[in-house]
Amino acid sequence: MGAIETLAGIGMAVGPPLIYADQAYSIVKKKDSSGFSHDVCGVLLIANIIRVFFWLGNRFEIPLLMQSIFLIISQLILLAICLHYKTPSNQDSSNYAPLSPLPSTSEEGPTRGHQRQESDYLSQPPTSGTTSGSGRRKRPFDFWQWEGYGSYLEFLAGLILVLGVLQIILGRWMWYIDALGFVALTIESTLPIPQFISNFKRKSCYGFRSSTLAGWFFGDAYKTVYFFIRGSPIQFKVTAIMTLCWDSAVLAQRMMYGSNPPRESSNQFSSSRAEAEESRGLRSDGEERQFSIQ
Template sequence: MAHWIVGVSSLTLMFAGAVPYIPQYRTIKQTQNAEGFSTYVCLVLLVANILRIIFWFGRPFELPLLAQSFIMIGVMLGMLYSVVTVRCRNTTSVGARKRNFRDFCVTDFWQWTDFRSYVEFLMWFTGFCATLLLVFGRNTAFVETIGCLAVFTEAMLGMPQFYHNFRSQSTAGMSVAMVAMWTSGDLFETIYFIVRDVPAQFAICGLLQVSVELAILLQVILYDVSPVRVVKESCPNECRQEELQRLTVSCSDSTFFVESGILHLLNKILTV
């Protein structure tokens, strides 16, 4: 029985990281709009999982975790292809400048207009890391540093999306179901890491990820359900000030904001 539980847990772990991106992928395909999704999420996960694979060659860990990295790299490449394709299709400006990796322009980094540029960068990055491993692979400190970089980078998974939402003061276009799945998946992974006694870096990574993802879910409530935001967007100028004053008093005397925020969050999670 114990073997069955371990087997199912390992299989779940392998695909748990990829499943949350299904709602976001569907949203992009249905709306043909990728502006709500930050491609830097893909960058973080691609770099983190490449480093994790490099770390495995220096200090082997459980095979399900290694398989998870390969699966995640494939999923992120698929997401990148979808986003780049949609954005190029939506670019109506005839004179829009093409950006690619071979221009070696720092300001264009990870904002290239062709999918090939992303693949080229990842190949160069992988080759560079592999070369370092060949040279310093016998150095324990170097290997452990690679492991720490891998998990810390992955722990910052939600930061690009958090910053994207913060700048726009909105979570429009972002799949809340995706973030909710991130959170539940990372909770499962963190428990798995602790129970299976894998390198400590993985458990630390899981805890940091869950914290950031909870902050993103809080943004959904703050930005999408803010009563002030609703009034500003829906009321005419002549009645806006009066309505804002009335709403401020109402919110201070009740749990309207919290209740409506939680209900809105649950509704967006269940709407895939």
Template sequence: MEEELLLQDEDIEGSWSLLSWLASCLMVFGGALPYVPQYQEIQRSNNSEGFSTRVCLVLLIANILRIFFWIGKQFELTLLLQSVVMILTMFAMLHLCCSVQNTNRVSTKQHRLSDLDIRYFWKWSAFEDYLLFCFGFTVLCAVITLLLLDSAVFVETLGSLAVMFEAMLGLPQLLQNFQNRSTKGMSVKMVLLWTAGDVFKTTYFVMNESPTQFVICGSVQILIDVAILLQVVFYNQDTRAKLG
């Protein structure tokens, strides 16, 4: 009888370990999955107007800061790997957007980081400029973190800044949709994927007792996702009504 109970306990532990491993894998790659249909849509239509590259700016800054937050306060390795995957995903999106925009560009005028023109910040023509900006930002963060790493206040502030930027992830897209009065290039399916991902992520933070900053971030992201979902439904209905 005792042996049977032990075997049952081992089976439960094994199942829980497998679920935990799958949840970790989903956390690492799940944040990037909603951008796959977006990437495919831009490739198919050869038009990137429906995607705000400011989303890439927000996510790159948030995840670079999160990596330095991890250096000061070692939380789950899963969340560190998630940041690395998200940074690579954002670079892939920026590279595609630059390629599409340069292909469709009517004017030969190029906007470069070296122009130091604030009007065209994050609207550069070359992908290399985005890489250079992120490299400079990373070096700056590294120097400041090295100097203040022993300060608990600095580390917690760094974490709060990281999740604040991440919490604002959908805000550029929300504002762009409102400005254009359109959600062209977006679908209910895609936004539902975003929302489901953020719900799962927030649940993961709560269950794994991640730093409080992460839970707050996830909750704010869910609210913004719902707002974008309402925009997609409303603007699509409005478009159909005009066509009808």
């Protein structure tokens, strides 16, 4: 019985972090992180950092603590990979002026005031108050939509600092510890929601690995049974059931949408290709007219 408990504890500690190994490998192989919501990394990082502080007040099992530590490390690596291979495929190119140049004229010509260079369109892209550079709707303070990896690390460092101060001030009261546990595990129970929203918007599960989905579903089912058998705190049991329900919703999306690329991506590629050809045609016509005038 002791050997079984040891193996179960090892599986609980290292199993969840290993779920994301194949997802990271797929992103590196394709050099494209689209299709996988890096909000998933944010949910896991924030939830598990809070869970570590929860452990300081309520010493639950060591395998669960090690799971949190391993998840923090693995998600920091996965987040760095996602940002490194982030592509501008979701950029709304319709907001930008076409790059086809106007026929050039001499400085003394009558149309001098109407001259416009290609670089003008690039140096002054239109601004929008509702969407970010990738075409996504902005969040308050651009939360978890920052460009640099350092911004994420600064936020996480600030979170650890705040939790540390609160632990010193309020850590003696059990109501705070219990609330901390519910906050940590409630956040973790929302893990599949960002991916669910991403799949729903794109009407596709392209880029989201089946191995990750299988790891979510079977891993959370295993954790739910483990929590009830081992008599873990009620916070673990309730949130495990919530997470399993969202896993089932993402699984239903996989069955409905499949893993083919979203149609909008192929349409955007076709339209951008047509615009490029049209731009080249206008460029050739302009040069031909300029040559004939000369």
